[in-house]
Amino acid sequence: MSAWSRARDAALYAIGHGYAVFPLGINKIPAIRSPHEKGHACRGECGQPGHGVHDATTDPAYARQLFSLATGARGYGIACGGKFIGLDLDRKNGVDGVASLNQLADKHGCAIPPTLTVCTPSGGYHLWLTIPDGVTVPNSAGRLGPGIDIRGTGGYLVGPGSQGRTGRYELHPTRGQADLLPAPAELIQLMLPTPIPRPTRQYVPTGDKAGAALDGLVNVVLGAPDGTRNDRLYWAAAKAWAHVMDGHMAACDAEAALVEAAVRRGLAEAEAIRTIASARRSAA
Known part of the structure; x- marks a missing residue:
């Protein structure tokens, strides 16, 4: 079976579990070229494919159509946001995201649950976590700590079964197809942007x-x-x-x-x- 076929079949399997998917190239970027000029603001409103994570679908027929247009696809992305976010823990170039997350958990007195985990080619992990209704977690890189990236609203994770340039993304060998578990409340609070206090303005008639x-x-x-x-x-x-x-x-x-x-x-x-x-x- 070709890498393209494996990616498509893995994406369809993910749809069967309720995830929204779209095709990725071997460099982990969207495999369908944008139909617009550089700098466009369209997020799929035009009705054409080629909008990255905004192409993500839970419709198997449309997913097959996307893959038929992405002959260079070697993987697939899973859209984050809503009730589902991801923690991308890198382990490369002297940075250990797993150690950073453990230190963060110890500092704030919370436990990282044994949720669904994907092993990445660099030796790191993607942790898939649920969040409460009504909570919007933004994407960020390194905000929680060295080697920890957050994939929230508008972001995506590389799905298991995808082929990257340096290796494959696979489900954790002992956790397998584990259930998604809730992110600790303390961790969610750290993921959210800090509110910026606004000075109040008193409107006083100037006389002119x-x-x-x-x-x-x-x-x-x-x-x-x-x-x-x-x-x-x-x-x-x-x-x-x-x-x-x-x-x-x-x-x-x-x-x-x-x-x-x-x-x-x-x-x-x-x-x-x-x-x-x-x-x-x-x-x-």
């Missing part, structure tokens, strides 16, 4: 015309009833950009004040920035 106008727009956002916050922010931003284009208000002051007001009213900062930017484009 521009300041009074901006204060009024800020109060519109702060006083928005639930269900109207984004609409009120857009309206206030459009008014503010009109003042900016007339030369009556500084752009940096308008944007900072409206973002701060929107966050205080309960909108996510990224969402507020997008709404304000959209109002700016319309005003222009």
